[in-house]
Amino acid sequence: MTRIQTFLAMAMAGAIVAGAATAADKPVKIGMITTLSGGGAALGVDARDAFQLAIDLKGGKLGGVPTELIVADDAQKVENAKQIATRFLKKDDVDIVTGIVWSNLAIAVVPSVTREGKIYVSTNAGPHELAGKGCDKNYFNAAYQNDNLHEAAGQYVSDQGLKRVYLMAPNYPAGKDSITGFKRFYKGEVVAEVYTTLGQVDYAAEIANLRAAKPDGVFFFLPGGMGVNFVKQYAQAGLIKEIPLFGPGFSFDEGILSAVGDAAVGAFNSSEYTWDLDNAANKVFVAAFRKAYGRKPSLYAAQAYDAALLIDFAIAAVKGDMSKADAFRAALHKADFASVRGKFKFGPNNHPIQDIYIREVVKEGDAVTNKTIRKVFTDHQDAYAAECKM
Amino acid sequence: MTAQLFLEQTLNGLQQGVMLFLLAAGLTLVFGIMHLINLAHGTLYMVGAYVAATVTKLSGSFTVGVLAALAAAGLVGAAIEMTALRKLYRRDHLDQVLATFGVILFFNELVKIVWGPQALFLSPPAALSGTVEIIPGVPYPAYRLFIIGVGLAVGLGLRYLIVNTRTGMLIRAGATHRDMVGALGVDIDRLFTVVFAIGAMLAGLAGAMAGPMLAVEVGMGEQILILTFVVIIIGGIGSVRGALAGALLVGLVDTYGRAFLPLAMRAALDPAAADSIGASISNVAIYLLMAAVLIWRPRGLFQAYGG
């Protein structure tokens, strides 16, 4: 028992010290739940690095108030994320929660945060469940609604005059949502909708069927390693020059491109952000990010950086007094900050109304990267905003 | 559906099966001879892929990359065998599961620390990056044909090793009468290390061969590990012949299922429902196959080892 007593004494002493510190200078506490281990770690690492960068660039403060970022790894598991959220709310007493990468985790965790009256700012996941009927005054999405990028790809494919398109996505709700989003703006014929296994490794069978169907183009949504596998095998089958490939930006982020290499050159994808966007805020961000981490920022990094800037703006607007909850929420909704996307505003459901671009995968010297070629949507709003009653 | 498409899908199924065979052969030997459940077999596959990607990039030669992968997987395998697994051969299967699971966690994290969380780049050598019209009208990736060739060569080599050499004789004897082999004065420790090294190098070879087609990433070993277990269970544990039969069966069933089930369903249902339901069934096709085989033959198709 003595060991437990010692432990308790230490824990209590720790709590007292922490309490004293809080009283002294009242820092803002932000809890970040993100994925730092396992197969999806690259996305979470990007978000964490960019968010931290924003705080560092502002001298350790957001909105002029010293800011403490507490990062915890959810290992891409719902239960862990939920557990961390509970810890943030009940133990660390954070003011804002952020950082979840995956939609299924967000659906499970976000309501339990907003219900407690805390603010949640999304740096990536934007499931429709939280955009329409399930919207909340405490939930702000600084990234996108999940359908947005698929919709832009659909619009672009239609604009290019493609008549017969082959669709492919994993056999799970986000996959089906992506195809629904694409079809919302694509007007031609759908040759086939193929649903692959989640985590599938080999796509030879699908690629053979696809070639036999002779479509004008292929739209696919295969996030993470699945996309790397598919694009490599598609190129090896000699198809990338014959049948153009379209996808959302997730399938072609900078990390994936470095793993896929030349195989992806010539593919088109949609994104609300690319490192080459020409605006002052972005130039600062890209330079600082490359200097700090030695790589180009992905859209996940940009969204997290914007989320930090959004919070920075709102804290400054209430002069650091976050107890004025209504004023703080109103400031977040106003979102008058210099986004790396050039401009940023929220719709009535606190999801972005923003421009979405098409980019082409090109080779620059030895590196394969994305190049923005066209704006597809101007001030695009998600399809669920009307269902949101706040 | 045309005859060409059917042939092409058959080729795809064979190629997938051959890939699985490279992994399954090592796993089934280790299991059959040492009675060791090695969950870390997928880790050796991952090590092979990472080393192949890195060395190929540095040396500019895929051949050098593959050789380095073989060496690295062999060395890592030997290190795991000598530090942790050697003490576990006589222990319960459950202890082996727990220990080798610990090995997986360690190596996954180590690889992430050394190489970072992003997937690595590895492409096929220039000579194999094109396509070949082996079936008229169907350009088929040369690299996949190369894999089929390598797999068949490995299969023949293993057959030669097991049937015609003294080591092979001991392996065969060890699989069925382990204690007897020991009693006859054979150095069991050395035999085990040799078998483990062969298995590890085969896994490393599979990883290096898979690299140009797949994402070289942390966790790639576990994705394929379960499939590999399915293969050796269907084939019958300890039997290399069974591993080959199981691998080809799994490769073909999986490929045909994904390729043709949705098409077949379209005959009866509207396209959207057919695509969705067909996909759902083909997702679990290999598990259905395994369950069916085991209910029919509870010890796999070619049983070599007692249970």
Added chain:
Amino acid sequence: MVTGGRKRIINMAGLALLLVLPLLAEAADSPFFVSVATRVLIYALAALSLDLILGYGGMVSFGHAAFVGLGAYVVAILAHHQTDGSFIPFLPGAWNGSTQALIQWPLAMVVGGLFALVIGALSLRTSGVYFIMITLAFAQMLYHFMVSLPTYGGQDGLSLWPRSELPLVDLNDDVSFYYVALVLLLLALVAVRRLIASPFGMVLRGAKQNEARLVSLGVPATRYKLTAFVIAGAIAGLAGALLANHTEFVGPGMMHWTRSGEILIMVILGGVGTLYGAIVGAATLLLLEEGLAGLTEHWMIFLGPFLVFVVLFARRGIYGWLAGREAGDD
């Protein structure tokens, strides 16, 4: 000290700690810890059910998370239909679910048990490693089925809020929920212990030692093993019902093979065939994960060697190491 006494002391100390834990957490000003401890209790219940078939029946189920997941889905689906007023499909009559724990939880056990009956009946035709793999196969089928089933959220899963309703007890209060989980765990522990000590348990253990001899004596060993498998499935279903309430969410991830692996590891880590070991194993794994993840994102590099270490040096698991030779009990 005599080893039997040691075991008794450890058990009593453990029980005392579990009973006063919420008070300690309160005193240490970290009420959050109650929620962590509740999760430990729930996983301990699942691990306990696995230890029944694994430690006493020799059946290594590598698909145990499927029963946990099924129990969790039963709760979430019943609550889902109650909330949106729709009827449950494929059921005779029109029933729009329930939020009552006294209806949900027993049903979770029934469903867990029924699936265990079907899966067990087919799987018990095999043995050894083949049994491990066929149970895995059935669990993976259920996993993929739930992933692709859009009605109940597929991969996204279903949220559950508020928690189930129990007369007199508010489960939304973390401390109450903790005690409910504790009581259920202790009840299950006592029930399983009595079961193992009964003639039924003797046959079960006999089947593990030498099934052929039992069969030659005319004992239908497979039927006994199947019964144990069904009981374990039902208890795992109850653990699932609790887990759904604790996480306030249900998803197919709960049924993935890695989860089955984790439950298996809890049992082995704690000590196979000790029952108490299941609780120790669950606590060790979850608290290590919680503690190490707070220290470094590379926490698995420590957890991995720790597991190897336990296997090599604590041959009877942590509980076996603590309690000495009497751990395997009775």
